[in-house]
Amino acid sequence: MYSGMHNGGAPVLIVGSVALDSIKTPLGQVTDALGGAAVYSSVAASFFTPAMVVGVVGEDFPMAHIDFLASRGINTHGIQVRPGKSFRWGGSYEFDLNQAHTLFTELNVFADFKPTIPPAYRSAEYVFLANIDPELQLEVLDQVEKPKLVACDTMNFWIENKQDSLIEVLKRVDVAFMNDAEARQLIGTSSLIKAAGEIRQFGPKTVIIKKGENGAMMFCDSICFMAPSYPLEEVVDPTGAGDSFAGGFIGYIAHTNDISERNIRKAIIYGSTIASFNVEGFSLDRLKALTQRDISDRYNEFKQFVFFEPM
């Protein structure tokens, strides 16, 4: 029984990959399982607010996956179905679960993806540009009207190969997500604090650095916020952790329609909460069974994990 807290929230537009993932971790494996950054982030957002997804799949994409997204209140009208096969990614994780090893990448229909934002989506107040080619992220920004908040994610491949376009994207977003290695690589410094400061110079008012099991750091005007990650004894499959973090984040922001720093801190904890559940199962398995009660219990646990008394 799905009982979301999303009624009344502003919808969030999410653009990114929709994929079939084949994943092997020390605890098992799956083949052609539902995946992709837009899927993880929209399902994460759907716990808080209605999401609208733009992506592309091939004719082989199982209808059941689309049905699942729809059952989460996600508008899937923006998922184009193109002749050919769906995007597939194969990866494995070994002892160090922070490090994905790509086994194969079959772009298929994703190779020619041009994001077309349906007219009904263009007035979205909240937009998440999941990790895709920054040139496509720019095309999305050209199509949306006046969003209140735009967040983006990226990856090392674009930092290495399309850095100029990526910086154009950064100039036009409010919140930039990046993992620690990416932030260091983009700025060319070992200091995360320096890296985040220089990324903010490009444009985004808020920079959120993802550090996997070491939590996340948020940088804004004068202060930074540090969130731990939830201490899990066992991670089943880290795939989608960053995407579900960002999706939970923007879903909560849209739900509350509040972009103040204090609310951004809360959104980071909600994002961490969703991400921590996500890695407890393969693909979207854990999120499929997640309840609002699970979310609020874990949010409260986070509060206890960081508590210490004043001087």
Add this chain to the structure above:
Amino acid sequence: MYSGMHNGGAPVLIVGSVALDSIKTPLGQVTDALGGAAVYSSVAASFFTPAMVVGVVGEDFPMAHIDFLASRGINTHGIQVRPGKSFRWGGSYEFDLNQAHTLFTELNVFADFKPTIPPAYRSAEYVFLANIDPELQLEVLDQVEKPKLVACDTMNFWIENKQDSLIEVLKRVDVAFMNDAEARQLIGTSSLIKAAGEIRQFGPKTVIIKKGENGAMMFCDSICFMAPSYPLEEVVDPTGAGDSFAGGFIGYIAHTNDISERNIRKAIIYGSTIASFNVEGFSLDRLKALTQRDISDRYNEFKQFVFFEPM
């Protein structure tokens, strides 16, 4: 002008290395500077409580260093002076400041170090066994009377070469400090949570995992506490970070004479505070100039860094 808050605190006994360090980092270098785990941890503790150090130096050890320790209210009567040269360590740090590269280790008088605890120290209620051969740590434990709390630190070398003795130590301490890689190595698991849980099975009620720039985690009965590290734009010299963290921790515990979980959380933040100052300069340079006001300001900043509102 030294104005400590240590009046009234219980004294802490610290046993470990006293060294002359030659260090090179991207921001500079020093030769034969004051160092060693017992030095960093006792100076850190001295901001909160009187410390008593047991260690060994050679005849070449500069008297000025002993004078400095004494000026911090540290009892140096337990530092033996032996014929020969002092222990020297040379290390460098490159882009990744979390990783020390050892250039040379000259044990000198430290090779035959036998910790002899002066009679006046044996009744110490708080004991910190800094990183030395676990067999020597056991000898210390045989000499002390009934401490209220014993904490220990160690390193990968002892995990690899003296694991049985190390486990004997763990059976007899209340608090074990270890860094993340060491905890994983000792237990043979990628999961820090699992590793900490199994280390607690050996004996220590409290396990504190140091994660460098990613903060620290404390594990006790049922809950864990996660502390960030202070976000420094620039780390001048990471040497002694773990030792000053542990020293600040036990110094605060001894000062307050309170080993409750809530006080342990505070002590971890005080330890992180001292460690964050320590890495702002080479050797003990920054700690030499540190004031109680600096410490309380930074403690309060930690409070803000982790703050988020309840649901």
